[in-house]
Every structure is written in structure tokens, then in C-alpha cells.
Amino acid sequence: MKPQGAMKDFESLLCLCNIKTTTLFKLIISFIIFLSFSYVFNSINLTSFSIQSLEKSLRNSSSIFVQNPTEKSAGNFQTYPIIPQEKTQLRHIVFGIASSSKLWKHRKEYIKLWWKPEEMRGFVWLDKPVKRSTDDKQCLPSVKISSSTSKFKYKNSIGDRSAIRMSRIVSETVRLGLDDVRWIVLGDDDTFFFAENLVRVLSKYDHNQFYYIGKSSETHRQNIHFSYNMAYGGAGFAISYPLAKTLAKMQDRCLHRYPKLYGLDDRIQACMAELGVPLTVEMGFHQLDIYGDAFGLLAAHPIAPLLSLHHLDVIEPIFPNTGRIQSLRRLKMPMKLDSAGLMQQSICYNSVKNWTISVSWGYATQIFRGIVPAREMEIPLRTFANWYRMHNEVGFSMKTRPLSTNACRRPFVYLLSNAIYNRATNRTASEYVKIQNRNSECNWKETVNPSHVWRVEVYKMREPNLWDKPPRRNCCRVLPSTKEGTIAVDVGECREGEIIEL
Template identity: 45%
Template sequence: MFFNNTSNYTIFTKPKHKPPKPIPSPSPTNISHIVFGIAGSTKTYQNRASYIQSWWKPNKTRGFIFFETLPNNHLPWSNSSPPFHISENTSKYDDYNKHPIPQAIRMARIVYEMFNLIKDNVRWYVLADDDTIFFMNNLVDVLGRYDHEKYFYIGMISECHASNFYHSFEMGFGGAGFALSYPLAKALVKKLDLCLKRYPSLYGSDHIVQSCVADLGVSLTQEKGFHQIDLHNDISGLLSSHPHSPFLSLHHLDVVDPIFPSMNRTQSLSHLMKSAKADESRLLQQTICYHKPKNWTFSISWGYSVQIYEAIFPPSLLQKPLQTFTPWSKSTKPFFVFNTRIPSNNPCENPHVFFFDSVGNKRGDYIVTRYERKRYRGLPACSLSGNHSADFVSGIVVLSPERKYDLIGNRRECCDVLHDMRRNATEIKLRDCFENEILP
């Protein structure tokens, strides 16, 4: 439209379009974006220091171990351990909070204290116990999949039905460790004292936190790599059939057998870290392949164990752990939240077991791991295999492509038996499965 102001015309024109400024994509999540709050006790730290030191990276990992009192017996403090912090006095909560375990309030408030101690450049707060072992590279990769600017509560329930039944099937168990995104942690600390008053009878700090998170409208996002290990005795059956998911944590190693034969718990953990250092992305990932001339099945738990079965078994069976362990409690059946296989003396069903021994020199683009037999099973050969006994096999070499194993949306790796079993040791090479490959 034109307006006449005697001598000049004023013309209204459409403003030039300006493209929106691009929104910068966030940098990939790294170890510096994660802050750890570790619930500790001066009474137990002497026996658990080696657990924390196995995964803590001085000058790289951020966080604190929270003690109830000054750890005088452990001074001077080791640089290989997390810095310690003395928890706030929680006696002011005694008037309205009679928790079944006195430490529950102190441990629940670690969220509050940790948030106020470190806020800069934080994407995730991870809470755990002082006997929790983390696999840091895998943890960084998994948390990096999620949008840290949204409300996320990431963890895993217990392996034992009784633990979930008596606490919650919606709870990330604190022993396995759980992660809170920064926005969720910020909202949580504002309401934490209200939650302590609202839930006076909950047994554990992790249940208090979960209940408060639920009040904020957030549910647990499960990651199967967090392991509470509410189990007893020999957990090798579980570790040899790990879910197709990054291995993130282990808990309760004090109450299970050492995970490697002829080693104590500290030695076993150190030994597992050797394979983790070689390729953490593949650690405990299960690969299954077959040697048809002898009708043998191989089940590989990378960096931990190899099993030989003298018969052909499908992956759907071997993905079920051998029940070498017992439940935390037998008060609730079924005992476990996953299917298991009962160990058998049938020579066709009882595997020859080889445990991780060492990482060798690379062969071209392949990582070399060796597995050795620790004991003989003392059974005759399986008749289904044509009496092809595997007793003579003393060791197995596994060749793995030297690349990060990406589990997101991928299949398990496949493998080929390279040697025809005429030697005491054999070699297996891992590879990507073919497009339409079906096992066996």
C-alpha cells in the first residue's frame, strides 16, 4: 500500500528472510562429563579399596567417595583413589525418619551433596557403592546415546526376583550403579528432603531415590550391562552368557567366588581388566560358532571364557546362562529374572570350559586372546558327536578384528573355526555375520 505525504511515497516491503542460526550439536560425551558419587564406609574401605582403584582414573575421573567419618586409618590418602568427602550430619532427620537401616538417609543425600560439590560441565551423575566396579569406556559410550538435557534415570533391576519383589521392579539398584541426567539431578535435589519425609519406611537409599524420581514423573530406563549380582557362589555361568549389551558394572564380588579359577578376588579382577584394556567394547560379548566335522559348538564370552559342547546347540539355548550360581534369597520363585540351564552330567550338555589366559601380540588387524583349560570334566565323549571327544584340546586362540565393537542395533558377531582340531590348541576367528546367515 502507498501513502502520499505530498512529495514522498512510503513503500512498505516485506523484510528480507534471514535463515535461522544453526544450533551447534553437542560434543560427544566423554569421561569428564560424568561425576561419580560413591557410597563408602571407613569400616569396609580397607577390603574394597582395590575394587575402586581398578577402574578409577586419577586426574580424569570426577567425583567423591563419601564416608560417615574421617578415614583416619587410611591416611595419608592414596592418589589412586577418589578424593573423599565426609557426609553431612543427618541427625536432623531422626525426628520423622525411622529408616530400617541408619545409613539409608546419608547415602540417599549423596545425590544432594554431589550435585552441590560439582556442577560445571556435568551431563551425568552416577551413584554406586564402594564395591562396584565400572567399565568406564563402555559406560561413557552408553550414556552418550541418551540426551543428557532431558530427564533420564538409567540403571538395572536385580538378577534375583526376591530383591525386586521386596524393593521394587522399577528401581535402578545402587550396587549395580545408576545414572541421573543433570536436569533430573537438579530437580531431584530440590525435592529430596520432602522425599525423605514422604518415604520413612523404605529400606535402601536407592529405593528412596527411585521413589522421588517417580514423583517427578520419570521411570527407569534399563541397561542390561549394569550388574547388581544378587547371587552367591560361582557366577561363571552368568558371565559366560552375557546379554548382547555393553558390560558396564559388577557388584557384590565379596559374596561370590573369585571369577577365575586358582585366583583370589583381587587377582581375578585384575586379570579381567587385562582383557578389558585390550578391547572393552567386546568384553563378555557372546559369540557362537560350529565345527561341523565333529559336531561341536563353541560359545565364546570374549575376554572371559570359551566353552566347547560336543553337540550342536542353537544360540537360543546357549544364551541362557548355566546355573552355576545360587540366588540371593530363596523366598520367592522363580529365583531369577532370566531363564537358566541346569548343569548336567550328560556329556553332550556338559561343556569343556576354558578361561581367559592372556592377550598376545596382534596379528595384522586382529587382537589375539588365549584361553586355557583349567580342569577336565571327567566324562566320556558325547555319543551324538560320533565319540569325538574334546578332551585333547588344551587351549583356544581367538582372533578378533581390531575395531570397536558397536552393539547398537547390531547382531552378535559370528566366527569360524580355523583349524581342524588335530592339534591340542585351536584357533577361532571372529567376523561379521553374513546378511542371511542363520546359526547353526
């Protein structure tokens, strides 16, 4: 009986186990299905969240994906093309010109030469009010009177405390609250700015970032005394507006720390050092810390757009036998035709006559006897002395070469006399006339004497987008000419495979 009862108990237990096993199996299957649905659901939510996050990120970063405000459900967004930000224009620049009531009557004539009242924004900052004629008001920037700097100490024994006032032009310009400003450009009242080229250069940089753009001095000792990291104020320099606003917040505190500095530019540089912003060098700014004739420097201009000329009261007129104002007026003629190419040097050779020809477009041409390598031709002739009135080559911050005493090695110089533009061909024609050459006697027999050439004609394609490309020196080619005493030269971009060689 027991075994039989035990068997029945076992069968009952087995039956119960089968029931529980089936239930357990069903529970396991249900749990697996639940996990699967949960995974799929969470994946869908994660994807939706990722899309929303991506959409938000793209929207915040001004991406091409912008949510349609009429769509309220998540993930429903449309694509709109981004409108490219406008390139920097002249109206985005505000000029701050440092001047004084004492020099205003004379220096304002320089400003009139380059200022464009209808296109430019800016102010002349003076120490006190001056009388302004109707012509002044129409042809010059508005005048602002700098605020008092009596609270600042000035301990430089050879300088002038007006440097403090002038260094604060940046801060005072920011406080005017002008709209749509990208750059503040500072310069002196005896600085000539080439505005179109300035726009070309500043367009290369992101004005939303911190930029301090300018150039050091041509005199080595000046840079040692001040800093190679300093943009010289006379040559002019540019500060991006976000940097200018940051400088304005701390400049007065910064100025209190530097009472022994000399000028406005080293005070600005000291504050830039505290902000951690280095100098970005643009070779077209010219402090011209030199004396004498700047011809050698300008005739071998670096491969960079011409941006400014300073110390116009110190250097000799850039065209001899004329006044300083008249010289600059003559330079404005080619500037209006092709500002991008102004003073750009080209080098070519006349193999038949064994000549080297250099063209500084819109300014001067030179003919050298013999073949002079391009690497030598691009070095400025030392027609000038440095700021400490020394002519030795170690006094300059760039390499120079001496003006030879050998008559055979001295160039024949031709200066701009006229320039015209042909709209139909988009080409300019400029004329350069020989100046007196006192050392024309030469007994070289290997070269033809250029003394019979009294006129050089230069033909050039107008290239307003020249500086949108990587910098390269233009090439020039000697053209056949039947005019007596005249040679003709074509200047333009180097053709494929063309290099500067004989």
C-alpha cells in the same frame, strides 16, 4: 418557453452530472490505486516481519542462521556453521561412591582397580574421616564426609539408617557446583565399573533431558520386594545432571515421606516416581544378587556393553583358584585391548566334529558336544543360586537353564590366560586354557570327544565403535589349526548373509 427552459435546465444538470461522474470515477480509481499500494506495502512489511521473526526464532533455537552483529538493518544476516556438541566424555561424568569408614580399608582395593585419577572426576562419600596413605591419595577419588542425617527418621527394622546418608550423595554432589557435568553415576565401594563402556552408553542419551538409567536385580523376589522400576545402587546407575539438580531441590522433603524404606536405591526411586521419571534399563549393569559362581551369567552376557559388576565380596572369584582382586586384574587385560567387546558372546559350530562352540570374549570359551541352538546357548547356565539361596529357575528375573547332570551335555570350559593386541592388523589374539572337567566320561559316538582340546585361540578385530550400530551378536568361525590340542576361532561382525546356523 417552459419546455425550452426545462431543456436548458436538463442540459445544465446533465453537464453537472457528467462533471460529478468524472470526479467520482477519478475518486474510485484513486481509491483502488491506494488500496493496491497499501496491500503491497503491508505485504512487504509482513515479509520483513516474518523474516525478522524467523531470524529470531532460528537464533533462539541455535539454528545455523545467526545474525551478523555488524549488520544493523533488519534482515541482513549471515550463515555460520553450527559447531556440533562434543560427545559425552569421561570427564563429563561425576562418580559418587557410597562407602563407610568401617569397610573402607578393604573396599578401597576394588576402587583402585578401575579408578583413573587423571581422567575421572568423583568422590567417595564416608560417614567419618579415615586415614589415607600417599598411595590412596594418588590412586583413589577424593573423600567427602556426608552431612548429618539426624533430622530424618528411619523405621526399617532390618536396614541401616546410613541408607539415608548415601541416598543424599546426588544432592550433595550437585551442591558442590562442579562445572561441565552431564551425568552423576552412583555406585557402591564393592562395584567394579567399566568406564569406557559407561561413556559409550551415556553418549546415546541427551544429557539435557531427564534420564534415570540402571537395571533391576537378577533375583525375582528382590524386584517384587522393591520394584522392577528401581535401579539397584550396587550395580550403579546414572542420573542426567538436569534431573539431578531437580532432585536436589526436593529430595530432603521426599526422604521425610519414606522413613520405612530399606536402602538408598529405593529412596531414589521413590523420589523419581514423584518426579514422574521412569527407569531406563541398560542391560550391562549387574547387581549380581546371586551366590556362588557367576560363570553361567557372565559367559552368556546379553548383547549390551558390560558396565558394572557388584557384590564382589559375595560371589566367588570370576576366575577360580585366584583371589577376587587377582581375578579382576586378569579381566583388566582384555578390557584394555577391546573394552567394547568384553564378555560378548559368539556362537558357532564345528560341523565335522559336531561341536557347539561359545566364546565370551576376554573371559571364557566353551565346547559342547552336539548341536545346541543359539536360542538355548544365549540362556545362562544356572551355576549360581539367587539371593535367597535357591537354585530353582522361578527365583530369577531372567530365564536360566540347568547345568546338566549328564556328562555328555556338560560343557568343556576354557578360561582366559593371556591376550595381546597387534596394532598393525588391529586384531587381538587371546588364549583360553581348559579347567578341570570332572565329568568327561561320555559314550556318545556321534560326536568327537573334546577332552583332547586343552587350549582355544581366539582372533578378533578390535571394534571400538561396536555400540554405535544396532546391537547384534558377533559371529565366530572355526579356523584350521595344526597345533596339537588347540582349536582356533575367528570372531567378528557377521558377514553379509552370515547367520548362526550349522
